[in-house]
Amino acid sequence: MKHPIQEKFNKYGFVILAPGQVPSDAITTFSDEWKEVYFRNEFHKIDPVFEFAVRSTRNSNCTLLSEAQMTNELFEEARMFEADSNFVSVSHYGGNTMVFGGVNPELDPRATASIQHACQATHRIELLKNLDLLTDTQIDLMEMAEEGFLDKEIASEFGISLSAIAQRKQAICKAVGTDCFKSTLRLYTLQKWGGLVGEYT
Amino acid sequence: MRYFTTTVDLKDSELDHSIYVQCLQLRREVFISQMGWNLYQHMGCEFDQYDTPASVHVVALQNNAVLGCMRLLRTDNDLGNATYMILDAHLGRIPNLPSGIMDEQIQSQDTWEASRLAISSRVPTSERNAVLVDLLRTGMEYVATRGGTSLLGMMNPVFLRVFRRAGLRAYKFGRIADQRDGRLCVMKLDLEPGAAMVAA
Numbered sequence: 210m211k212h213p214i215q216e217k218f219n220k221y222g223f224v225i226l227a228p229g230q231v232p233s234d235a236i237t238t239f240s241d242e243w244k245e246v247y248f249r250n251e252f253h254k255i256d257p258v259f260e261f262a263v264r265s266t267r268n269s270n271c272t273l274l275s276e277a278q279m280t281n282e283l284f285e286e287a288r289m290f291e292a293d294s295n296f297v298s299v300s301h302y303g304g305n306t307m308v309f310g311g312v313n314p315e316l317d318p319r320a321t322a323s324i325q326h327a328c329q330a331t332h333r334i335e336l337l338k339n340l341d342l343l344t345d346t347q348i349d350l351m352e353m354a355e356e357g358f359l360d361k362e363i364a365s366e367f368g369i370s371l372s373a374i375a376q377r378k379q380a381i382c383k384a385v386g387t388d389c390f391k392s393t394l395r396l397y398t399l400q401k402w403g404g405l406v407g408e409y410t
Numbered sequence: 411m412r413y414f415t416t417t418v419d420l421k422d423s424e425l426d427h428s429i430y431v432q433c434l435q436l437r438r439e440v441f442i443s444q445m446g447w448n449l450y451q452h453m454g455c456e457f458d459q460y461d462t463p464a465s466v467h468v469v470a471l472q473n474n475a476v477l478g479c480m481r482l483l484r485t486d487n488d489l490g491n492a493t494y495m496i497l498d499a500h501l502g503r504i505p506n507l508p509s510g511i512m513d514e515q516i517q518s519q520d521t522w523e524a525s526r527l528a529i530s531s532r533v534p535t536s537e538r539n540a541v542l543v544d545l546l547r548t549g550m551e552y553v554a555t556r557g558g559t560s561l562l563g564m565m566n567p568v569f570l571r572v573f574r575r576a577g578l579r580a581y582k583f584g585r586i587a588d589q590r591d592g593r594l595c596v597m598k599l600d601l602e603p604g605a606a607m608v609a610a
Contacts, residue, residue: 341593348571357536398535401568404591406529406538407440 212334213327218311220291223328224253225335227386228304232259236335243290252283258310261297271298271325273318296321298328303382303392307332337400339385347381350374351397354390411537413477415548418467431455432476433467433528440528445591447506459492460525468524468549470541478529478541482549485521485562494523496564496596500584508587511596516562521598522553524563542569543576546599550578554601561599570597 214221222237222244232253235244246252253259257278261270274295287293294310309328316324343351353363364374378390387393418430434455441447441456449456464487470478483494492498495507497517502509524546533541546561553561562583573580584596 337592345571348568349575352539352568352572352575355535356539400592401566402529402535402538404445405440405527406531406533407436407444 213330214309214311214324217316217324217327218296218313221294221309221311222292223307223309223331225332225386226306226308227383228388232308239292240290243287243292246286246290247292255281255283256310258294258297259308262299262306262308265299267301269298269300269325269329271296271321271328273297273316273321296324298325300325300329300332302329302332302336302387303385303396304388305332305336305386307335333396333399336385336387336396340397340400342384343381347377347384350377350381351394354394355398355401411472411533413470413472413541413544415468415470415544417482417548417552418469420463420465429469429471429474429476430467433469433479434461436476436479436528436530437526441526459489460487460495462489466552468545468552470529470545476530477533478545479526480524480528480545480549481526482552482561483523483525484519484556484558485523486517486519493517495525496523496562499564500596506590508589508594511564511584511587511594513584513596519557520559522549522556522558522561524549524561527563527565539572539576543573543578546573546578550599550601559601561601562596563599564594564596566593567595567597570595573597573599 220238222235222239224232224235226232233248237244257274261272274297279293279295284293291312294312295314296311296316298309300307300309307328350363353366358366360371360374364371382388382390382393385393385396418425418433420430434457438451438454438456441449442451450458460481460483464483466482468480468482469476485494485497487494492503495504496512497515498504499507500509500512500515527542527545529538529541550561567582567586570580570582579600579602580597582595583598586593586595
């Protein structure tokens with residue numbers, strides 16, 4: 210599926226982090242060589258992109274890096290790989306975080322809000338892919354939850370205990386990369402009914 | 411939520427055309443405004459080469475307002491350079507839809523296609539499955555009265571679980587294809603033996 214941010218940057222990369230996860234891989238248009246160098250040297254520990262993410266743990270946010278922030282050894286090396294990101298975005302969804310860095314030296318600061326919107330859409334698209342991993346039983350549980358069944362009703366239908374339902378919900382969240390079942394259900398509904406439901410009065 | 415389902419047949423001389431127009435308006439909202447698909451529209455309505463008098467539309471109505479709709483077309487339909495949407499997509503004739511999606515090509519008076527399913531956002535999430543299944547049941551009853559025995563549709567594969575939970579005999583009828591807006595697969599719903607007698 211195409212990323213909504215694709216055409217806005219010369220090159221970009223992002224890391225999707227499930228709750229408690231540390232950066233170890235990225236989805237990126239930067240070269241494989243840069244990706245390998247970046248994670249081998251744990252550059253995320255000194256990268257202003259991740260420093261911004263650490264400061265934005267509660268809210269989704271974005272910024273353009275200043276020239277001062279981009280003058281250090283990391284950026285000198287990054288420039289050789291055309292990976293000197295000047296735009297940073299952090300997106301949060303249901304406990305999952307996406308940290309994004311993109312290269313576009315011509316970027317108009319007034320456009321950052323719309324690009325942040327595209328980053329958040331990209332984040333959701335990546336999480337939606339994880340829904341394809343759900344088993345038939347997990348889909349049945351999502352279906353009952355979507356129809357508004359209470360946990361005790363779902364438990365009765367499945368013939369299992371309430372705590373087993375809680376465990377199954379947790380397993381679904383883990384598969385999708387979130388820690389909030391309601392958020393996961395919203396994603397599921399978005400994917401399932403996308404293309405079938407429209408605003409109409 | 412109170413509503414009822416019925417069929418809209420363009421060949422019906424007493425047809426309330428406003429219902430049909432509402433279907434096309436809802437489709438425009440869903441497929442063009444919401445999804446941004448590059449489809450033909452005119453006067454606030456979306457319609458295509460399959461919207462001929464041979465098609466029949468199933469609608470869910472609440473106080474004469476369309477809550478949901480779906481188009482039925484017999485699979486032996488011949489429109490010159492087109493057949494029915496799923497087969498034309500399978501044969502690679504429809505841009506933006508995946509090809510090679512059917513286990514086998516079907517063109518039979520026994521099998522109908524359901525397409526252009528659209529549901530209004532006025533239907534709460536918790537009731538969408540019910541509206542969808544009611545549309546399908548009404549469509550299946552109509553197909554049964556015309557001697558049909560099965561229905562083809564193209565949807566996100568999770569709907570197989572929805573249909574099976576609702577007691578419908580639904581199964582996958584081709585590969586799961588990834589496309590721009592998510593995953594799709596062709597599914598086949600077999601009517602219960604004797605459904606024609608019940609529906610008649």
